[in-house]
Amino acid sequence: MAMIEVEDVRRTFTVRARTGRWRREKREVRAVDGLTFRVDEGECVGYIGPNGAGKSTTVKMLTGILVPTGGRLRVAGVDPAARRAELARRIGVVFGQRTTLWWDLPLRDSYELARRIYRVPDARYRANLDRYVELLDLGDLLDTPVRQLSLGQRMRGDLAAALLHDPAVLYLDEPTIGLDTVSKAKVREFLRETNRERRTTVLLTTHDLTDIEQLCDRVMVIDHGRLVLDGPLERLHSVGESERTLVVDLAEAHPPIDLPGVRVARTEGPRQWLAFPARQSAAPIVAAVAERYPLVDLSVREPAIEDVIARIYAGSTPVAAG
Numbered sequence: 001m002a003m004i005e006v007e008d009v010r011r012t013f014t015v016r017a018r019t020g021r022w023r024r025e026k027r028e029v030r031a032v033d034g035l036t037f038r039v040d041e042g043e044c045v046g047y048i049g050p051n052g053a054g055k056s057t058t059v060k061m062l063t064g065i066l067v068p069t070g071g072r073l074r075v076a077g078v079d080p081a082a083r084r085a086e087l088a089r090r091i092g093v094v095f096g097q098r099t100t101l102w103w104d105l106p107l108r109d110s111y112e113l114a115r116r117i118y119r120v121p122d123a124r125y126r127a128n129l130d131r132y133v134e135l136l137d138l139g140d141l142l143d144t145p146v147r148q149l150s151l152g153q154r155m156r157g158d159l160a161a162a163l164l165h166d167p168a169v170l171y172l173d174e175p176t177i178g179l180d181t182v183s184k185a186k187v188r189e190f191l192r193e194t195n196r197e198r199r200t201t202v203l204l205t206t207h208d209l210t211d212i213e214q215l216c217d218r219v220m221v222i223d224h225g226r227l228v229l230d231g232p233l234e235r236l237h238s239v240g241e242s243e244r245t246l247v248v249d250l251a252e253a254h255p256p257i258d259l260p261g262v263r264v265a266r267t268e269g270p271r272q273w274l275a276f277p278a279r280q281s282a283a284p285i286v287a288a289v290a291e292r293y294p295l296v297d298l299s300v301r302e303p304a305i306e307d308v309i310a311r312i313y314a315g316s317t318p319v320a321a322g
């Protein structure tokens, strides 16, 4: 069953740009430019693209905050902008950069407010709260004012708030941004479980490709308001041939490191950038470097979405239907 239907949706903005000292000209920005896709119940789909690609504009239209300039939208069977209040009871939204919780109130009070706003029946509210307190480890935090929570704790609090009313669709915007590795793992585990057990349909926007790898089977890539790829996650790798980068600091400057399966992308004094296929583990490369070179420090960088998109264009692969 289709949970999100988007048919040839467009959204333009008129901006006034300065063209001279006194002159201003009106210009049209096509933030979303003929978007078509469908997400079925229970799917978890990654929605990625570079800055300014049109992701937020899409999500705002899907929540009913923005009205499309053209095309047709349906979320859980309803037109979001026309029936925004009704839709609010069927969707949940989490923004990594902002909180929907009340800053000065304890978590518990924010949840109580959500219960009233969404008119969640008592028994369901209690069952859900118990479940999220356990899964998200919120027990000791319920009576703490939100402003005293760490970023990771607050994010877990936000996730529970977004799901207390059992929404059919969950929009996540950078849910792991700024979190440490342990908190990221907790959040991802919880989302996987929610998607699997409750069959919540998830649309996930992120710049962290590991989020997508660990949560989604399908990925849509948007650029300049248009889909450039829609298909199973493996296509992103095979099409994009993404690379991760091992950044190594040696004790001193050295000629480029020579290892099989490794491409030296850049060198700068004692620092070298070693690119390798994203699917491969970094461990054998780290071991080989440590054995043969005077290794001082290292870090691994995930593939940047911009690189992935550049490779999609280089291969000029047509949009593939999921």
Ligand SMILES: Nc1ncnc2c1ncn2[C@@H]1O[C@H](COP(=O)(O)OP(=O)(O)OP(=O)(O)O)[C@@H](O)[C@H]1O
Binding pocket: 013, 014, 015, 029, 030, 031, 049, 050, 051, 052, 053, 054, 055, 056, 057, 058
């Ligand atoms: N309210 C607005 N008025 C004018 N232009 C806008 C408005 N909102 C978005 N835009 C423009 O529309 C385009 C798409 O923006 P959008 O915020 O949807 O991108 P995004 O993919 O979410 O980017 P990011 O990853 O940086 O959040 C950009 O060129 C942006 O400047």
